[in-house]
Amino acid sequence: MPPEPILDISEIDQSKVAVTREQICRVNPHRYEFQQLDGIFLIDYEKKVMAGFRDIREDEFWVRGHIPGRPVFPGVLMIECAAQMVSYYVVSNEKRDGFLGFGGVDDVKFRGQVVPGDRIIMLGKMVEMRKRRCIGAVQGFVNGQMVFEGTITGMLI
Numbered sequence: 001m002p003p004e005p006i007l008d009i010s011e012i013d014q015s016k017v018a019v020t021r022e023q024i025c026r027v028n029p030h031r032y033e034f035q036q037l038d039g040i041f042l043i044d045y046e047k048k049v050m051a052g053f054r055d056i057r058e059d060e061f062w063v064r065g066h067i068p069g070r071p072v073f074p075g076v077l078m079i080e081c082a083a084q085m086v087s088y089y090v091v092s093n094e095k096r097d098g099f100l101g102f103g104g105v106d107d108v109k110f111r112g113q114v115v116p117g118d119r120i121i122m123l124g125k126m127v128e129m130r131k132r133r134c135i136g137a138v139q140g141f142v143n144g145q146m147v148f149e150g151t152i153t154g155m156l157i
Contacts, residue, residue, distance in 0.1 A: 100154030
């Protein structure tokens, strides 16, 4: 049974993007095919929560080979998308130089598939924030259904 959502998705105004893809680029160094986060709907530094999104397109680099005839968004890219959201939260909140690199990924469970045409909504909550290490709980949803969950540890690079 999936855990409770970090935030109530129905209360997130998905018609308003608080942080655009271009604004994300000012903080996160990811570019081209590896920029996985399309925007952020909500970022609340007091409550330590965030909600972002990624629109899955038919023309992406992985579609042809994962899996031919039935493309499925790779789980590692779901995790990467959530990690980029956590990185944006930490670096923009703390006004730090650099970015967060992976320090670890724990307790990941995939609960559904994501395919071209889907929008995956990423939810996150910071669990721990230290000078060099941060931990965020993350979840991904498509059409209101949880498709993955996990914990991401980031190290300032």
